[in-house]
Amino acid sequence: MDTLNPDAYESVRRALSRERRRIRLARIRRNAGLQAGAVLFLFFVLMALAGPFLVSHDPAEMKVTDRLLPPSAEHWLGTDEFGRDLLARIVYGSRVSIGTGLSVALAASAAGLVIGLYASYYKTLDHILMRICDGLYAIPGILLAIALMAALGASVTNVIVALSVVYTPGIARIVRSAALSVRGQTFIEALEVQGAGATRIIWRHIMPNTLSPLIVQATFVFAEAIISEAALSFLGVGIPAPDPSWGNILQAGKLVIFKAWWMVVFPGIAIVLTVLGLNLLGDGLRDHLDPRLSGNRR
């Protein structure tokens, strides 16, 4: 074997890695749900990022003479009850709604990861943390969020805080169960015998094995957080006017439902497509990262 010429070795190695990449891409290409979800979701993310350059109207500019105009060439999606351009408000609202969803997904994932990992490693801590999680989990999510918002007051930051509290226990449970299945394996025992510290074992050896289920769950939390934010803002305890969010545009739309269908239909479409995209993405990621987890395919 040592007679093998280094160049030939290098080219074989490169061919192998090319092949591996090809297989991975082929698996993604066969996963139609993953692709459709990614495309749908990216569309809205791009809209949120590029928004200010896309729309010619100021989302806050009021014009009394333009109140509740139906969709037209000037206002593609019509105007709201203050004569503000609806397209501009939905585009700017996507920054708030998607931004809130993302923040909640990140915050709940980080907190859930830490709680789940440490609970899986220390038995006493596990009992305490899991009882707290069980308790919080028993309170219906939207009600807990409503109550927290009632206490904290309506603002973007408080919506993120309240929803993160709501979604952390679920993520902690999933991380914990993934971590527990690794915890009992021989290589962890071997590491302990070798004298590896707890921090090192938890973060270097257990944590990477919890990432797949965590990423999948975070995607679903992202979607649910967008719905919950919209629900809270719709109920008037979420993101306060005049900042646009998809939820509070709908809240305003409800009041003028007899006169302006576009105020309900267009923000509604934005919510549904974003959430659908994230759900497809989550399902697709689950199939891709761990086919065994897939529930509906057999």
Next chain:
Amino acid sequence: MAAYVAKRLLSLIPVLFVVSVAIFLIIHITPGDPASSILGMEATEEEIARLNAELGLDRPIAEQYVRWVAGLFRGDLGDSIFMRMPVSQAIAEHIGPTLSLALLAELFALVLAIPFGVLAAWKRGSLADYALMGATLLGMAVPSFLLGLLLMLAFGVKLGWLPVAGYKPLSAGLAEHLKFLILPAVSLGAIQAALIARMTRASVLDILNLPFVRTARSKGLGEAKVVGKHALRNALLPILTVIGQTFGTLVTGAVVVESIFNIPGLGQLILNSIERRDYAVIQGVVLIVTLIYVAINLIVDLLYGAVDPRVRLDKR
């Protein structure tokens, strides 16, 4: 079985303890003290102190918690400052519409989901299966309050077939009661229908792969009997679990949907209480709905254990 019931009941104690602490603490995370936010900017120091004393907020926090929990055991949820009545009475007056709405939504979800779920499993891989599963994906992406608005727009505003909003109690006659509840129930039940249909499909598919189904087929039973009788009956257990869980979700969801259709249920009560900063009512409603939710899950677990010995003998 008795041991299983006891174990299940004991496991509720820590959960209920955490629930009570969490709900109790909600009022205490309010920035500033509740009394001054209830009374507003113009309140004098004495007025604030008096209200704090009236609410018992001037005592140590542990004592407040113990008093609150002791009250709960006597069925005393505190008093509504704004409505000047016990919270339990306010809840009793508003719980009817919420339960009525949740029940009707469950009924709608079941009638729609189980036949379609069985059909999708039976005709797996067919166009009908794909169409149904696509519809459930869409159904799960439409939040109930949005569906409610869209249905209101279509059937209430544009077509005028059903009332746009409002509520008539059962005493006004069943037809009248239902007329006002159809749109809210459909918007609330749609997501559950999607979930139950997916669960039904998955669980019937599991059964259809088992040898006894092959036996049933090979002895010459018709497809309708094989699927409808043998497969569905054995697939019912997981389906029942989902139904139990979704009913809890429906009670919660009703709280949100009510506000769209102006139904005077618990949802309206809690939202009005937020505006009035009536914290005792907020705590009471969250607590009662959580208890309903926990109780339903308990009943489902116990039924499950009664029907399937493997569940109650599982050492976990």
